[in-house]
Amino acid sequence: MFETSTITGEHIHALVSELFPIHRSITGNGVRASLEIIKRELPGLVIHEVPTGTACFDWTVPNEWNIRDAYILDPNGDKIVDFNESNLHVVAYSMPIDRIVSLEQLQQHLHSYPEQPDAVPYVTSFYEERWGFCISENQRCALKPGDYRVVIDSTLESGSLTYGELVVPGETASEILVSTYICHPAMANNELSGPCVTTFLAKWVLGQTALKYTYRFVFKPETIGTLVYLSRNLDHLKQNVRAAFNVSCVGDDRTYSFMPSRDGQTLSDRVALHVLKNNHPEFKSYSFQRDRGSDERQYCWPGIDLPVTSVMRTKYGEFPEYHTSSDNLDLVTPAGLLGGFEVLRQCFICLEKNVVVQSTTLGEPQLGKRNLYPTLSDASSTLGPGNIIHLLAYGDGTRDLIGLADLLEVAVWDIFDLVDLLERHKLVSIRHPTDNGDLK
Numbered sequence: 001m002f003e004t005s006t007i008t009g010e011h012i013h014a015l016v017s018e019l020f021p022i023h024r025s026i027t028g029n030g031v032r033a034s035l036e037i038i039k040r041e042l043p044g045l046v047i048h049e050v051p052t053g054t055a056c057f058d059w060t061v062p063n064e065w066n067i068r069d070a071y072i073l074d075p076n077g078d079k080i081v082d083f084n085e086s087n088l089h090v091v092a093y094s095m096p097i098d099r100i101v102s103l104e105q106l107q108q109h110l111h112s113y114p115e116q117p118d119a120v121p122y123v124t125s126f127y128e129e130r131w132g133f134c135i136s137e138n139q140r141c142a143l144k145p146g147d148y149r150v151v152i153d154s155t156l157e158s159g160s161l162t163y164g165e166l167v168v169p170g171e172t173a174s175e176i177l178v179s180t181y182i183c184h185p186a187m188a189n190n191e192l193s194g195p196c197v198t199t200f201l202a203k204w205v206l207g208q209t210a211l212k213y214t215y216r217f218v219f220k221p222e223t224i225g226t227l228v229y230l231s232r233n234l235d236h237l238k239q240n241v242r243a244a245f246n247v248s249c250v251g252d253d254r255t256y257s258f259m260p261s262r263d264g265q266t267l268s269d270r271v272a273l274h275v276l277k278n279n280h281p282e283f284k285s286y287s288f289q290r291d292r293g294s295d296e297r298q299y300c301w302p303g304i305d306l307p308v309t310s311v312m313r314t315k316y317g318e319f320p321e322y323h324t325s326s327d328n329l330d331l332v333t334p335a336g337l338l339g340g341f342e343v344l345r346q347c348f349i350c351l352e353k354n355v356v357v358q359s360t361t362l363g364e365p366q367l368g369k370r371n372l373y374p375t376l377s378d379a380s381s382t383l384g385p386g387n388i389i390h391l392l393a394y395g396d397g398t399r400d401l402i403g404l405a406d407l408l409e410v411a412v413w414d415i416f417d418l419v420d421l422l423e424r425h426k427l428v429s430i431r432h433p434t435d436n437g438d439l440k
Contacts, residue, residue, distance in 0.1 A: 009334025023087040026221040049160040056231040064159025075146030091132035092124040119324035163220035170211035177244035183221035193251025250340025251332030256283035259310035262300035266307030278411040355430040357395035
């Protein structure tokens, strides 16, 4: 169990590249096509359809949107904007239209970023019917007076919202929830790094044996898809989920980032911070109060209160290419994607190996008579004999290994074998933390 992974960054990047051309939104055929490709990698993935009009807490599943084509013809009849060249060119959920407009009228329906003059922005209008195009600021400034033909060949009609779910059973009903979104078009880091890294995390989990936790992987549209999923599964999730991760923006190679849960002290928070502090101490930590912006908003809402945190590369909204055509296949790298994969895989390993430790002797044990003293002092251990006594002294049944490692300022994976050795000598007893109450 937990052998070195044979998954590479190139594997993950190849899946990103395959999914990149598909046009996605919060509903529609692009989501279905993307999930079918992921299902090829994860045959056990179950795809669900939730009909238009279905209530999900304070929200309702909207009409399904699909688009076949869109373009703008300039006064000379030349096609200057083409959906088939970039699916970011159309405001998501644009109503169908085919009309002649003046430049002044067209400008009211154009979106560009003056601060990024070469980039095409990503703009949406999910819950109010309108139409619009997105172009670069440089192209917008070059438009000449005259009449333009605008065509959006789209449909807005009753259909469904689509999401995928894979459950990998473990020895206990206690679950690790891994959630990602699949609803943005043509954005490699903000969109596709999440579902692609999650796909390979699921493939790795499927290759393990004797898992303590059950793993639940969910691929759905951001916000509305999360609310739909919660509305259908909340009671089960609240009863069984012990740790949870929102996977997004895990593909560039600039930095690592941490977004805590609303509570900030959950098992998810503790393991994520432990892995980052010990492997990537340069990581940047964010505030749930000031900086939240992805699906942690829904999962951590009062009354839902799931322990969802995010371990990312550069956080959404913090890289200049965010929500533009510059978030392309060059921005995400095999090394960046593998780094995002590995930090989450390490979280899973730590959770699987995490136990609650209880010292069994009254008073300090004599290590020498057990021939443990020199063995535990060799170069293979990061803990000297004095710190071994600290481990036993603080192993009072109220702390798990992650808490003990934080206290002793060592990486938890450096004491896994040590605790196994102490258990064999009956100096500690251990139990899985899912059977325990609150831990320090």
